[in-house]
Amino acid sequence: MEIKRDYYLNKLIQKKQNQLIKIVTGIRRCGKSYLLDPIFKNYLLENGVDSDHIIKLELDSIENMEYLDPKKLYDYVMGKVIDDKTYYILLDEIQKVENFESVLNSFLRKKNLDVYVTGSNSKFLSSDIVTEFRGRGDEIRVYPLSFSEFMSIYKGNSIEGFDEYILYGGLPLIATFKTAEEKIGYLSYQCDNVYINDVIERNDIRNDAELRTLIEVISSSIGSLTNPTKLFNTFVSKGNKNITTKTIALYLKYLEEAFLVEKAKRYDIKGKKYIETPAKYYFVDIGIRNSLINFRQIEKNHIMENILFTELKKRGFNVDIGVVEKRQSNGNGKKEYKQLEIDFVVNKGSEKYYIQSAYNIMDDDKRSQELQSLLSVDDSFKKIVVVYDHFIKWQDEHGIIYMSIYDFLLNENSLKEA
Numbered sequence: 025m026e027i028k029r030d031y032y033l034n035k036l037i038q039k040k041q042n043q044l045i046k047i048v049t050g051i052r053r054c055g056k057s058y059l060l061d062p063i064f065k066n067y068l069l070e071n072g073v074d075s076d077h078i079i080k081l082e083l084d085s086i087e088n089m090e091y092l093d094p095k096k097l098y099d100y101v102m103g104k105v106i107d108d109k110t111y112y113i114l115l116d117e118i119q120k121v122e123n124f125e126s127v128l129n130s131f132l133r134k135k136n137l138d139v140y141v142t143g144s145n146s147k148f149l150s151s152d153i154v155t156e157f158r159g160r161g162d163e164i165r166v167y168p169l170s171f172s173e174f175m176s177i178y179k180g181n182s183i184e185g186f187d188e189y190i191l192y193g194g195l196p197l198i199a200t201f202k203t204a205e206e207k208i209g210y211l212s213y214q215c216d217n218v219y220i221n222d223v224i225e226r227n228d229i230r231n232d233a234e235l236r237t238l239i240e241v242i243s244s245s246i247g248s249l250t251n252p253t254k255l256f257n258t259f260v261s262k263g264n265k266n267i268t269t270k271t272i273a274l275y276l277k278y279l280e281e282a283f284l285v286e287k288a289k290r291y292d293i294k295g296k297k298y299i300e301t302p303a304k305y306y307f308v309d310i311g312i313r314n315s316l317i318n319f320r321q322i323e324k325n326h327i328m329e330n331i332l333f334t335e336l337k338k339r340g341f342n343v344d345i346g347v348v349e350k351r352q353s354n355g356n357g358k359k360e361y362k363q364l365e366i367d368f369v370v371n372k373g374s375e376k377y378y379i380q381s382a383y384n385i386m387d388d389d390k391r392s393q394e395l396q397s398l399l400s401v402d403d404s405f406k407k408i409v410v411v412y413d414h415f416i417k418w419q420d421e422h423g424i425i426y427m428s429i430y431d432f433l434l435n436e437n438s439l440k441e442a
Contacts, residue, residue: 033064054166061114083120109136214315227278247325286305287304288303306333328410335432345369366378366379379408
C-alpha cells in the first residue's frame, strides 16, 4: 500500500538539477526515506530516466557498510557514471559517512550529478546538514502525514478518520496498524526509545528527568503562551528549584532541533513587529504529543489548533500568532487598551490570511468573542474562522469566512478558494 505524498514529490521535481544538494529533513519516522525510494525513484523511472542513471544507497544497511568510508563512497558512485547524461544520486542516512561533507562537495562539482540526501540520528540530525551546506543545499522539509494524506488510505469516512487522526497522529506506519493497542505501543516505543533518547544522547543531557518533565509540561499546554520564566515557575511548583531558565531555554532549542516541536512567535499586526516573548510551542505530530502524556488531556479544541498550525507549516506558510490592540471602555467610563489574539497570521509571498480556530460558534457570545480580534484588523486580507464541524462554507456580513475543519484539511487549496 503506497501512501501518496504528492506535495513533497512536486517539491523534489521543482528542484531537480538546480545544482544544489537536496536535503530531505524532518522528524524521524516521518517518511523521508520512503519519499526518495520508492516515490521519487519511481517518478524518475516513469519519466524516462534509465535505472542505471539512478544511484541509490541506504547507508544504514549492513550490505553498504564499506561505503561509510568517504573515498569508497565517492569511487562507487563515480564508477557508475559512464556518460554525460544526468545521474540522480539518492543517499539515505548520509550522516553515517565519515567526513561526508567532502564527498557531497565533490559531487556538487560534477555538473551531471543531481544529489538528494537524508540524515538523522542521535549524533547528527538533518538540521545539521542544512547548516553545513548553507548556500549549497536546498531543504525539503517533510512532516508526518497530513489529514488528507492519512485519508488517502483510510477505509472509513472523514469523521471516523479525524477521530483516529486526532488521537494517533500521522506517522506513516501508524496508518497501517489495525488496533489501538498497536498504535499506542508503537507511539510509546518511538517516544521513549527514539525521540527523547535522541535528544538526550545528542546533547549529552545528564538530568533526563528534567527534560521529560519539560516535555510533559509543554505537551499539556499546547496553544498556551509560555517562556522559560513561566516554565521555571511550573518546575518550582512541582518541587524542582534546581533547574534554571537558561537550561529550560536550551532544552526547548534541543526539542526544536530534533523537529519534535515548532515555535510560533507573536506578531503585533498594527505595529508590524515581533514580540519575542512569550511564544507558543506546537508538536509536529499530535500522536507523539498525546503519547508523551499517556493520552490524557485530549481536548479537541487545543488539538485542533495544533493540527491547523502543522498543516499551515506543511503548506509552506510562515505562521505567527497575531496580536492586535483594541481600545475599549473598562466599565468606569475610561478607555483602556486590550490585547486581542488571532490564532494564526499566515503568509507566503503575496498570500496572507488571518485564521481563527474555533471548536464551535453555535453560541452568539462565543462567536462574538472569536470575532473581536478579526474585526479589529482593518486591512483587506481574508479572515477565516475554521470550525470543528461539518457544514457548508459561508460568509457573514463582515466578510468573515466560516469553514469546516474537514474542508480546510482535505483541500490543500482551501485558503485560496475561501
